[in-house]
Amino acid sequence: MAEDHHEAIISKEVFERVQVMIQKHIDEHGIIKNMGKYHNKYPFSGIIICGECGNKFKRQTQSTGIAWACSTHLYDKKNCSMMFIKDEAIKAAFVNMMNKLIFSYKQVLLPYYDAICLLDTDENLQEILGLKNNLQRNVDRKNDLRKLRVNGFLDSAMYNQELRRIEKDNEEIRTALQNLERAEENGSIKETKKLLHFLESADMLTKFSDELFTDFVNNIYVYERTCIGFRLKCGLTLKEEVCTGTR
Ligand SMILES: [Zn+2]
Incomplete structure (x- = not known):
């Protein structure tokens, strides 16, 4: 070797x-x-x-x-x-x-x-909650838009443009959420601890x-x-x- x-x-x-x-x-x-x-x-x-x-x-x-x-x-x-x-x-x-x-x-x-x-800190958790709020706010905005469209206050071009803007925003929020939640869920902290624990007392293989x-x-x-x-x-x-x- x-x-x-x-x-x-x-x-x-x-x-x-x-x-x-x-x-x-x-x-x-x-x-x-x-x-x-x-x-x-x-x-x-x-x-x-x-x-x-x-x-x-x-x-x-x-x-x-x-x-x-x-x-x-x-x-x-x-x-x-x-x-x-x-x-x-x-x-x-x-x-x-x-x-x-x-x-x-x-x-x-x-x-x-x-x-x-x-x-994996509280800050991370706060950020996740914030992003989830933003997603919910977009759901409400879409409902409002739909009502305006149904009642003839918005033409279809404006309606679609606004809808696309919200969807794009949603996409960005979801990506950010995924990155944050991955750190929470993937257990890498637990696995790293386990590996460190082994290495601390291991002899050369x-x-x-x-x-x-x-x-x-x-x-x-x-x-x-x-x-x-x-x-x-x-x-x-x-x-x-x-x-x-x-x-
Ligand atoms: Zn191959």
């Missing part, structure tokens, strides 16, 4: 994308989560996502060992050029990532934890652990064959280089 010191990449864009993904995951797997776990024989089953085509990776038994390959690529190489990754290489990348976290969580994870805690992986990782995003991102349950995505030593 090469000893390198790549910094965790946590861009705002990645962070936001992960928030959406986590919420989606909760929505989709909230109830059947445990059932899914029971049926999945391997920790990587169904959770490695191809960065080129978006399809999932499948487990393959090759002459040189177990590998994971993009389903699209397996079906037709013309539709996706992503090459397979060795099972061992993914496991080694996870061990690397965890060891970097164990070594540097104070620089990487603590500032992140502080940042997401800030989102010497081998891969199914249990640790499943505890802290939602899925794996394959940027390239040589670079994957572990999308952690706490909301962070940590990139890691993958060794492709044997072809």
Whole structure:
């Protein structure tokens, strides 16, 4: 295992994308989560996502060992050029990532934890209530407009123009609400606490652990064959280089 010191990449864009993904995951797997776990024989089953085509990776038994390959690529190489990754290489990348976290969580994870805690304040709640009031006010405005239109005080052009303005306003309010509520609901604070708790007393890992992986990782995003991102349950995505030593 090469000893390198790549910094965790946590861009705002990645962070936001992960928030959406986590919420989606909760929505989709909230109830059947445990059932899914029971049926999945391997920790990587169904959770490695191809960065080129978006399809999932499948487990393959090759002459040189177990590998994971993009389903699209397996079906037709013309539709996706992503090459397979060795099972061992993914496991080694996870061990690397965890060891970097164990070594540097104070620089990487603590500032992140502080940042997401800030989102979860009373101020946030007040803002949510304010936005909901604005939505209700727009409902009332639409009713008033409709009455004016029915009674002939507004021509259809003015009516429609005003309606569009309200809808546009509603759209902006809903987007703002979603962003605020996501911070409230997605449980990233809880998950970050859990990870921090583990890291505080963890020794450097010497081998891969199914249990640790499943505890802290939602899925794996394959940027390239040589670079994957572990999308952690706490909301962070940590990139890691993958060794492709044997072809
Ligand atoms: Zn693909």
